[in-house]
Amino acid sequence: xxxxxxxxxxxxxxxxxxxxxxxxxxxxxxxxxxxxxxxxxxxxxxxxxxxxxxxxxxxxxxxxxxxxxxxxxxxxxxxxxxxxxxxxxxxxxxxxxxxxxxxxxxxxxxxxxxxxxxxxxxxxxxxxxxxxxxxxxxxxxxxxxxxxxxxxxxxxxxxxxxxxxxxxxxxxxxxxxxxxxxxxxxxxxxxxxxxxxxxxxxxxxxxxxxxxxxxxxxxxxxxxxxxxxxxxxxxxxxxxxxxxxxxxxxxxxxxxxxxxxxxxxxxxxxxxxxxxxxxxxxxxxxxxxxx
Amino acid sequence: xxxxxxxxxxxxxxxxxxxxxxxxxxxxxxxxxxxxxxxxxxxxxxxxxxxxxxxxxxxxxxxxxxxxxxxxxxxxxxxxxxxxxxxxxxxxxxxxxxxxxxxxxxxxxxxxxxxxxxxxxxxxxxxxxxxxxxxxxxxxxxxxxxxxxxxxxxxxxxxxxxxxxxxxxxxxxxxxxxxxxxxxxxxxxxxxxxxxxxxxxxxxxxxxxxxxxxxxxxxxxxxxxxxxxxxxxxxxxxxxxxxxxxxxxxxxxxxxxxxxxxxxxxxxxxxxxxxxxxxxxxxxxxxxxxx
Numbered sequence: 001x002x003x004x005x006x007x008x009x010x011x012x013x014x015x016x017x018x019x020x021x022x023x024x025x026x027x028x029x030x031x032x033x034x035x036x037x038x039x040x041x042x043x044x045x046x047x048x049x050x051x052x053x054x055x056x057x058x059x060x061x062x063x064x065x066x067x068x069x070x071x072x073x074x075x076x077x078x079x080x081x082x083x084x085x086x087x088x089x090x091x092x093x094x095x096x097x098x099x100x101x102x103x104x105x106x107x108x109x110x111x112x113x114x115x116x117x118x119x120x121x122x123x124x125x126x127x128x129x130x131x132x133x134x135x136x137x138x139x140x141x142x143x144x145x146x147x148x149x150x151x152x153x154x155x156x157x158x159x160x161x162x163x164x165x166x167x168x169x170x171x172x173x174x175x176x177x178x179x180x181x182x183x184x185x186x187x188x189x190x191x192x193x194x195x196x197x198x199x200x201x202x203x204x205x206x207x208x209x210x211x212x213x214x215x216x217x218x219x220x221x222x223x224x225x226x227x228x229x230x231x232x233x234x235x236x237x238x239x240x241x242x243x244x245x246x247x248x249x250x251x252x253x254x255x256x257x258x259x260x261x262x263x264x265x266x267x268x269x270x271x272x273x274x275x276x277x278x279x280x281x282x283x284x285x286x287x288x289x290x291x
Numbered sequence: 292x293x294x295x296x297x298x299x300x301x302x303x304x305x306x307x308x309x310x311x312x313x314x315x316x317x318x319x320x321x322x323x324x325x326x327x328x329x330x331x332x333x334x335x336x337x338x339x340x341x342x343x344x345x346x347x348x349x350x351x352x353x354x355x356x357x358x359x360x361x362x363x364x365x366x367x368x369x370x371x372x373x374x375x376x377x378x379x380x381x382x383x384x385x386x387x388x389x390x391x392x393x394x395x396x397x398x399x400x401x402x403x404x405x406x407x408x409x410x411x412x413x414x415x416x417x418x419x420x421x422x423x424x425x426x427x428x429x430x431x432x433x434x435x436x437x438x439x440x441x442x443x444x445x446x447x448x449x450x451x452x453x454x455x456x457x458x459x460x461x462x463x464x465x466x467x468x469x470x471x472x473x474x475x476x477x478x479x480x481x482x483x484x485x486x487x488x489x490x491x492x493x494x495x496x497x498x499x500x501x502x503x504x505x506x507x508x509x510x511x512x513x514x515x516x517x518x519x520x521x522x523x524x525x526x527x528x529x530x531x532x533x534x535x536x537x538x539x540x541x542x543x544x545x546x547x548x549x550x551x552x553x554x555x556x557x558x559x560x561x562x563x564x565x566x567x568x569x570x571x572x573x574x575x576x577x578x579x580x581x582x
Contacts, residue, residue: 129420133462161485171424185485194452194476
């Protein structure tokens with residue numbers, strides 16, 4: 001059996017095309033241009049790269065991005081003041097504070113300072129609280145977990161009644177994606193580093209979300225025939241070729257492809273979806289601000 | 292095999308004795324008497340009974356209770372104003388709004404209006420959000436889920452690495468207890484009405500939390516030998532005797548007792564723990580207010 005590839009890049013491109021058309025329609029109707037503020041605190045190169053990618057994609061779909069660079073030694077008060085200014089700025093519809101923050105800053109307090117109607121990253125503690133509660137709608141869904149669900153939806157995968165195994169319980173992926181799957185009526189098992197007999201549990205999955213950050217940890221013989229795999233892991237490993245490295249997921253892609261019904265590649269699976277969902281949230285934020 | 296009984300009434304009595312001593316020690320040290328405000332909206336007899344039970348137990352441990360009764364047709368604004376008054380009252384350390392609220396009132400907004408440092412029921416959306424996130428501590432844990440965990444702790448049940456199955460995903464029990472079990476490093480499976488092969492899944496549980504509200508739904512042959520069962524269900528069923536009814540849990544107690552290592556009875560299991568944890572939260576709230 002050769003698994004069908006879930007082409008995250010193609011799906012993300014399609015979503016971005018949809019967003020671009022909706023932004024153009026907004027502007028043609030005399031409404032505001034959606035605006036995203038990206039806040040980068042400190043000089044971490046990976047964070048700087050992520051922010052730069054987000055800005056470029058904003059430009060592609062017609063969303064204005066406002067970049068704010070702050071020193072790593074900024075005080076909590078000054079950072080919250082900056083967030084408050086962005087909350088008050090009518091041109092800014094979404095605020096993204098790139099995580100992780102440098103040491104010494106209280107991440108939860110900063111996230112909580114963001115106006116919940118501008119929290120396009122979906123990490124405001126209130127948004128997460130609503131995600132965990134039936135009958136309460138978060139204003140925005142966190143981008144990567146929402147991207148995982150969107151890949152399943154657009155690939156026609158039935159979540160209701162499926163056994164979904166989530167490997168990893170991080171704040172930004174594992175836990176929220178588990179909550180989203182419960183909301184969609186999947187039976188959800190949350191596995192992690194302390195789980196016993198991981199292969200046995202994963203072998204029961206109809207849907208596997210791997211978000212643990214360990215290169216090719218999940219082996220082919222851990223999988224049930226016909227499983228659908230969303231691989232969130234992006235791990236750099238050394239290679240013998242000229243380049244010297246490559247990116248791999250949390251799942252052994254080659255072996256898994258022989259067993260799974262569908263699988264996301266790494267790169268080109270979940271990665272492109274994260275930014276697409278962020279852009280979608282920003283568009284939604286602009287619509288919310290229309291009143 | 293005859294299961295060991297987890298005697299929730301005895302454990303709750305012990306906790307209440309501990310609280311009583313701590314309250315007396317506070318007062319002897321010249322600190323405030325802990326105060327709990329109970330807010331009853333409308334005349335639902337079950338809600339009125341729960342509130343009355345809570346007040347009586349407060350009195351037993353030396354906590355002052357302040358009762359507020361409001362008409363079912365109170366406006367959202369008036370109810371939130373009442374909550375604001377209680378937030379401002381220094382004699383009131385904990386505020387309990389008895390749920391469910393009558394139709395037409397926005398429960399989430401009311402819960403969110405409670406000062407998070409007085410949210411002794413632990414249902415403030417921020418508290419739930421923190422529960423779902425690593426490294427973020429809720430100020431208070433919701434009483435019934437915390438009671439389930441406390442029963443496991445005081446019975447010496449190891450949660451780390453255990454396969455825990457939570458049957459039910461309600462806002463007030465199933466979902467928060469699942470989050471608490473993940474925090475304690477259990478591998479957690481959340482099952483519900485849409486789950487396929489419930490017996491097969493439950494048979495894998497080392498720990499089963501049944502919180503689905505269906506009388507004796509879980510059968511003896513659904514259980515693994517040696518499972519620990521916390522039965523949150525309290526279901527009234529008809530009987531042929533003079534009384535005409537009895538209370539049973541979500542698990543067939545008689546059959547389960549032959550297979551399980553430990554099991555809570557119904558009544559006398561989780562029930563008494565809910566109020567004990569509420570009293571504990573109120574004591575904690577008073578300590579928080581000391582500064």
